[in-house]
Amino acid sequence: MSSGDREAFEVRAIGWVRGGRTEPVDDAWGAVTSTIELDGAQLDPEAVRGLAGFSHVEVVFVFDRVAEASVCRGARRPRGNPAWPEVGILAQRARDRPNRIGTTVCRLVAVDPGRLTVIGLDAVDGTPVVDVKPYLPGFGPRGDVRQPAWAEELMAGYW
Amino acid sequence: MSSGDREAFEVRAIGWVRGGRTEPVDDAWGAVTSTIELDGAQLDPEAVRGLAGFSHVEVVFVFDRVAEASVCRGARRPRGNPAWPEVGILAQRARDRPNRIGTTVCRLVAVDPGRLTVIGLDAVDGTPVVDVKPYLPGFGPRGDVRQPAWAEELMAGYW
Numbered sequence: 001m002s003s004g005d006r007e008a009f010e011v012r013a014i015g016w017v018r019g020g021r022t023e024p025v026d027d028a029w030g031a032v033t034s035t036i037e038l039d040g041a042q043l044d045p046e047a048v049r050g051l052a053g054f055s056h057v058e059v060v061f062v063f064d065r066v067a068e069a070s071v072c073r074g075a076r077r078p079r080g081n082p083a084w085p086e087v088g089i090l091a092q093r094a095r096d097r098p099n100r101i102g103t104t105v106c107r108l109v110a111v112d113p114g115r116l117t118v119i120g121l122d123a124v125d126g127t128p129v130v131d132v133k134p135y136l137p138g139f140g141p142r143g144d145v146r147q148p149a150w151a152e153e154l155m156a157g158y159w
Numbered sequence: 160m161s162s163g164d165r166e167a168f169e170v171r172a173i174g175w176v177r178g179g180r181t182e183p184v185d186d187a188w189g190a191v192t193s194t195i196e197l198d199g200a201q202l203d204p205e206a207v208r209g210l211a212g213f214s215h216v217e218v219v220f221v222f223d224r225v226a227e228a229s230v231c232r233g234a235r236r237p238r239g240n241p242a243w244p245e246v247g248i249l250a251q252r253a254r255d256r257p258n259r260i261g262t263t264v265c266r267l268v269a270v271d272p273g274r275l276t277v278i279g280l281d282a283v284d285g286t287p288v289v290d291v292k293p294y295l296p297g298f299g300p301r302g303d304v305r306q307p308a309w310a311e312e313l314m315a316g317y318w
Contacts, residue, residue: 005175006223006287011258012167030301042257043249044233050246053307056300057249060219060260064165074203087209090202090216090291093298098201099170101219101290103262105300120301128165131260132249137304138314139252141215141264142189142279145296148212155297 013128014042015116017061022125024065024095026079029122030159033109036116036129045113052111056135059121061102062128063095072096084150092151105135120159172287173201174275176220181284183224183254185238188281189318192268195275195288204272211270215294218280220261221287222254231255243309251310264294279318 020034036059038048051057072089076096089097102123110117116132123129179193195218197207210216231248248256261282269276275291282288 002175002285004285005172006221008169008171009221009223009259009287009289010167011170011260013164014257016161016164042232046234047232047247047249049234049250050244050307051250053246053305054250054310055303055305058262060258060262062165062168064168073201073206075205075208085209087212088206090206091208091210091213091293093292093295097290098173099219099289100168101170103217103219103292105298107300107302126161126164128168130168130258131256133252133262134250134306134310135300135304136252136306136310136314137300138311138317139264140299141266141294141296142318143266144214145294146212146214147293147295148209151213151293151295152297155295158297159301 011130012042013039013130015039015129017121017123017125017127017129020121020125024124027157030120033117033119034121036118036132038114040114048111051134054108054134056105057108057118058103058105058133058135059129060131061123062130063100063102064128066096066100070096071098073098078150078154170289171201172198172289174198174288176280176282176284176286176288179280179284183283186316189279192276192278193280195277195291197273199273207270210293213267213293215264216267216277217262217264217292217294218288219290220282221289222259222261223287225255225259229255230257230259232257237309237313
């Protein structure tokens, strides 16, 4: 780092996941419906104005059930699966990562006062949400996409 | 919120954007090349093992030049453009948002020890990076995507 670099930041929940699953299982998240209860202390009611014009949102959340002591800063096998290679924590989307931040694009099905209903959010009941952004197709990957075989295998049953 | 909800978290930079642009202009980010210098105090060298198997990464960063006092918690016009509607801060991807977190999918062109080179990262020189995840096509939106006209217009010159 350089002398002017900022190192640490506080983030505050702007809401919490309600409903959906209560345990962080690996697969079959696609049909899970849950709500995001927005915190009126962090957001004005107008913060969601116009959001219903988007079919999908990107939810940024904290895997708060992961103990900080169990965060991986090196490499591990995805899901501990011996058939898959040991890859770095930045080369996988595992929960036990530095800062424990998750991001997921999911379908937005309802916008009510103080509450968003989504389908396919892979975060358990009670998860702190730190941002919600609209999904714009233009923010998808530019150019051809390539991934290793293990990643494609892992996703086969994810949704 | 409920009694068990966690509200605040500390996140630490795992690296910083180096090079690319020095000013946060609005458009034409697509050809910008920059590097992410990883912090050896936060990550072991193996943290990026296997990352080169992915064509794209998702970078999570902090818009640290936005003063906390200027964060919008209600609605505003995107880019202040009078031709576009006033929409909530959660219905746009503006920088001055609660927690000031940005997420961008960009092309990964090189993985060197302690350093990633990317194209199309819309974050200025010095920006703190708090996570890097591989982009898996399966994490793209499921189902048809819809966005309002203003969003499509805004993206026309973005990359």
